[in-house]
Amino acid sequence: MPLKIESIKVAGTKYDGRAKLSEDQRQAIRILAREGYSQRKLASMFNVSKRLIQSIITPPIRTPAKKRTKEYWAEIKKRYRDRKNNLYKSGKIQFKKK
Structure with missing residues (x-):
């Protein structure tokens, strides 16, 4: 008998851990940002969070731990x-x- 947890779908919810944007969409976001579109406008256009748009435009720099x-x-x-x-x-x- 399968577990009840197997019938619960995560795909398409906010807990879905897969990539939300393709590389082409990421490139389009960079181009549109250079043309002057606001981050809020881009987030609503691509239906993602403003934080994701920020990390695409200016990726965080991670320094290695000492x-x-x-x-x-x-x-x-x-x-x-x-x-x-x-x-x-x-x-x-x-x-x-x-």
Whole structure:
């Protein structure tokens, strides 16, 4: 017997994770934006969010995360534990009983 979840359709809803625009449509958005169309107008023309239009026109620049050494993280943990220990000793925090 199939699960009930199998009969629920996601395609066409706001939870549909597939691409909403083809590459040709994305190119058209870039061209129309250069010609002076507003982002709001483009969003309504292509039936997508204004945020998607913004990310097509000016794609976000993602910088790679900094690689930290084990010593760096050990020092961070040590400072955190020392701070927590000082707060406990001064009576500002207490152990919670389960």
